[in-house]
Amino acid sequence: MKEWTKQHILGIKDLSRDEIELVLSQAQAFKEISQREVKKVPALRGKTVLNLFFENSTRTRTSFELAAKRLSADVINFSSSTSSLSKGESAVDTVKTLNAYHPDIMVVRSVSSACLYDFDKYTQASIVNAGDGQNEHPTQALLDMFTVKEIKGTLEGLNVLIVGDIRHSRVARSNIFAFHKFSSQTTVCAPPTFIPYEFDKLGGVEVSYDLDEVIGKADVIIMLRIQQERQNSSFFPTIREYVDKFALTGARLAKIKKDCIVLHPGPVNWDVEISSAIKDKVHPLILKQVENGLAIRMACLYLVGTNKR
Amino acid sequence: MKILIKNGTIVNADKIFEGDILLSNSKIISVGKNIPESADKVIDAKGKHVFPGFIDLHVHLRTPGREDEEDFLSGSKAAAAGGFTKIFCMPNTNPAIDAESIAQWIIDESLRLGVVDIYPIGAITKGREGKELTEFSALKRAGCLMLSDDGASVSDSLLLRRALEYSQMENLLIVSHCEDIRLSGKGAMREGVISSKYGIRAVPDIAESLIVARDIELAKYLNKRIHIAHVSTAKSVEIIERAKKQGVKVTAETAPHYFTLTVADVEKSKFNSNFKVNPPLGDDKDVAAIKQALGKGVIDCIATDHAPHSQAEKELPFDVAPFGFIGLETAFSLTCTYLVKNKVIDLGGVTEKLSANPAKILGFKQCGKIEKDADPSIVIADLNKKWRVSAAGFHSKSKNSPFLGEELLGVIEYTIHKGKVVYSGSNR
Ligand SMILES: [Zn+2]
Numbered sequence: 001m002k003e004w005t006k007q008h009i010l011g012i013k014d015l016s017r018d019e020i021e022l023v024l025s026q027a028q029a030f031k032e033i034s035q036r037e038v039k040k041v042p043a044l045r046g047k048t049v050l051n052l053f054f055e056n057s058t059r060t061r062t063s064f065e066l067a068a069k070r071l072s073a074d075v076i077n078f079s080s081s082t083s084s085l086s087k088g089e090s091a092v093d094t095v096k097t098l099n100a101y102h103p104d105i106m107v108v109r110s111v112s113s114a115c116l117y118d119f120d121k122y123t124q125a126s127i128v129n130a131g132d133g134q135n136e137h138p139t140q141a142l143l144d145m146f147t148v149k150e151i152k153g154t155l156e157g158l159n160v161l162i163v164g165d166i167r168h169s170r171v172a173r174s175n176i177f178a179f180h181k182f183s184s185q186t187t188v189c190a191p192p193t194f195i196p197y198e199f200d201k202l203g204g205v206e207v208s209y210d211l212d213e214v215i216g217k218a219d220v221i222i223m224l225r226i227q228q229e230r231q232n233s234s235f236f237p238t239i240r241e242y243v244d245k246f247a248l249t250g251a252r253l254a255k256i257k258k259d260c261i262v263l264h265p266g267p268v269n270w271d272v273e274i275s276s277a278i279k280d281k282v283h284p285l286i287l288k289q290v291e292n293g294l295a296i297r298m299a300c301l302y303l304v305g306t307n308k309r
Numbered sequence: 310m311k312i313l314i315k316n317g318t319i320v321n322a323d324k325i326f327e328g329d330i331l332l333s334n335s336k337i338i339s340v341g342k343n344i345p346e347s348a349d350k351v352i353d354a355k356g357k358h359v360f361p362g363f364i365d366l367h368v369h370l371r372t373p374g375r376e377d378e379e380d381f382l383s384g385s386k387a388a389a390a391g392g393f394t395k396i397f398c399m400p401n402t403n404p405a406i407d408a409e410s411i412a413q414w415i416i417d418e419s420l421r422l423g424v425v426d427i428y429p430i431g432a433i434t435k436g437r438e439g440k441e442l443t444e445f446s447a448l449k450r451a452g453c454l455m456l457s458d459d460g461a462s463v464s465d466s467l468l469l470r471r472a473l474e475y476s477q478m479e480n481l482l483i484v485s486h487c488e489d490i491r492l493s494g495k496g497a498m499r500e501g502v503i504s505s506k507y508g509i510r511a512v513p514d515i516a517e518s519l520i521v522a523r524d525i526e527l528a529k530y531l532n533k534r535i536h537i538a539h540v541s542t543a544k545s546v547e548i549i550e551r552a553k554k555q556g557v558k559v560t561a562e563t564a565p566h567y568f569t570l571t572v573a574d575v576e577k578s579k580f581n582s583n584f585k586v587n588p589p590l591g592d593d594k595d596v597a598a599i600k601q602a603l604g605k606g607v608i609d610c611i612a613t614d615h616a617p618h619s620q621a622e623k624e625l626p627f628d629v630a631p632f633g634f635i636g637l638e639t640a641f642s643l644t645c646t647y648l649v650k651n652k653v654i655d656l657g658g659v660t661e662k663l664s665a666n667p668a669k670i671l672g673f674k675q676c677g678k679i680e681k682d683a684d685p686s687i688v689i690a691d692l693n694k695k696w697r698v699s700a701a702g703f704h705s706k707s708k709n710s711p712f713l714g715e716e717l718l719g720v721i722e723y724t725i726h727k728g729k730v731v732y733s734g735s736n737r
Pocket of ligand 1: 458459461486539587
């Protein structure tokens with residue numbers, strides 16, 4: 001296996017297949033630790049991890065925080081909503097300011113797409129992207145892959161189906177790039193208003209507007225969260241019509257392959273993307289994703305925190 | 310004071326020849342061979358090219374309101390360093406240039422500073438809000454020659470119709486910033502594979518061409534003049550070309566970044582806010598169409614859309630940073646590097662696009678050419694020399710340029726305006 005050399009994890013776009021495999025195998029090792037009685041390892045003792053969240057996300061932040069603590073790192077949480085940014089301090093100012101604490105790793109969640117690529121001008125720390133606008137959410141894609149590999153035993157040659165608001169989804173983008181690196185094909189399925197312009201030219205992506213037509217051949221289904229306010233911007237007329245065309249219901253669940261996996265980055269809007277009638281069937285796997293997310297984030301922090309660059 | 314420029318290669322739009330130029334502060338006294346050295350100052354221009362002073366129909370000088378980003382003096386110095394002796398400043402200031410007193414004040418300031426001529430472009434609507442017309446006659450009386458709501462498009466077609474009609478009375482030229490603001494929304498870059506790949510809100514190219522088409526239809530219907538600002542797309546070029554063939558009274562400008570940069574450069578810059586501009590950078594097809602349109606005369610002139618922004622504003626993430634970058638000091642060299650060297654236009658074309666055609670659009674009969682009795686505004690440049698764009702070299706107060714670090718061909722050595730050297734030296 002290759003050695004890890006990347007300083008940052010900014011997106012799946014910049015990771016090679018080997019690097020993804022390295023994260024997954026490292027996560028496997030950490031997952032075993034999480035099942036022990038003493039869950040802590042001294043891997044990042046003496047290192048400082050700064051959770052810098054410009055957008056609220058208790059779930060992702062908690063996952064990163066716990067991951068850092070399990071690795072014995074010191075953790076600082078800094079949350080700054082958009083309102084304080086509009087007072088004149090930019091994200092860059094905040095990074096410059098917090099860099100004075102000499103963090104080893106900055107975990108950054110931002111509302112702006114593609115805004116992390118030049119953060120290394122302002123800090124020596126390794127940067128781990130915890131979601132940047134609608135661009136990427138690499139640790140989410142990595143944990144999805146980890147979960148798929150755990151169940152399927154492989155990431156190759158799969159038909160992945162992503163359903164929902166593709167346009168505004170960093171999870172969709174990261175997963176598409178990730179599965180493409182393993183020669184798996186992704187189909188995105190949504191109303192055309194949710195498909196970005198020329199998306200089929202991206203590589204590794206097919207577009208469908210008919211869930212019933214494509215659901216039967218999927219090996220993996222990722223259901224995305226629908227934000228109800230999109231209805232006001234005319235992306236779709238009503239939730240009722242969206243549910244009718246694109247929700248995962250009992251009837252649709254009956255059409256999927258026997259060994260098909262259903263994932264959701266959470267939190268689920270029950271009865272919007274997924275019918276609550278099938279909650280018992282899909283929820284256990286979604287909780288498994290949360291557990292795997294911890295292992296993946298430990299792996300990411302460990303790899304960027306200890307690399308010999 | 311009289312200045313004699315010796316042995317330069319004089320570049321008029323239609324003719325290039327060697328000669329001397331003797332000028333005073335009011336006019337060019339004579340052009341010819343071996344003019345006797347009776348002047349106060351003699352400049353040896355052997356091996357150099359001599360152009361009539363450039364005219365920029367589209368700059369943002371940020372004054373009044375954001376004097377920290379640019380003021381009339383720094384903007385004038387940047388213009389002079391770029392060879393521009395007449396610049397037209399857009400009214401998207403605070404307050405907007407929508408009243409006689411503000412327009413008059415700008416002209417007074419320009420005369421007081423005495424570097425280059427600054428002309429105010431009056432707003433079409435009060436506060437540039439797109440609701441009520443400004444006092445066109447009063448703005449004309451103060452010295453405005455053109456009107457625009459630049460930065461904003463006049464969305465209301467009826468209001469634009471009224472503006473086109475009413476402006477005729479004062480022979481004011483309406484300059485249209487063409488953008489369907491519902492389609493462009495909060496877009497930060499051109500819509501396409503790259504915007505989709507990075508999840509960045511984007512602007513379709515038709516957000517420009519739809520309004521270009523509407524404005525041209527209005528001008529055609531009313532038989533009035535219209536000038537299209539910063540043309541950036543192949544589709545707009547096609548519409549303008551067709552209209553010109555039909556005899557519609559339309560003129561058009563483009564900016565240097567639309568024949569040099571594409572959306573691929575935005576990605577390559579890692580979404581550096583210095584590459585964010587409105588209209589956004591297009592693709593290879595657009596650049597090719599813009600170049601061809603300049604070559605064929607479909608696009609009449611090059612204007613900079615000089616748009617200074619503070620460091621803090623440009624440190625904002627790409628999707629929320631303000632649009633635009635500075636351009637006065639790079640326009641000439643970009644024209645040499647990307648158009649002349651690649652034979653898109655010839656040297657006469659430089660004079661045509663940067664001086665003669667803007668003069669024609671404005672009706673400035675004594676500008677845009679070097680001949681006896683013409684305007685004594687001159688640019689002397691060394692076309693064999695290169696220079697590297699750097700923040701420290703800019704005279705503008707703002708340093709936001711997508712060309713930082715790039716090596717460009719064509720160094721301006723002197724800019725003379727009204728018989729006075731307003732810029733000299735290769736202190737870059
Ligand atoms: Zn404009």
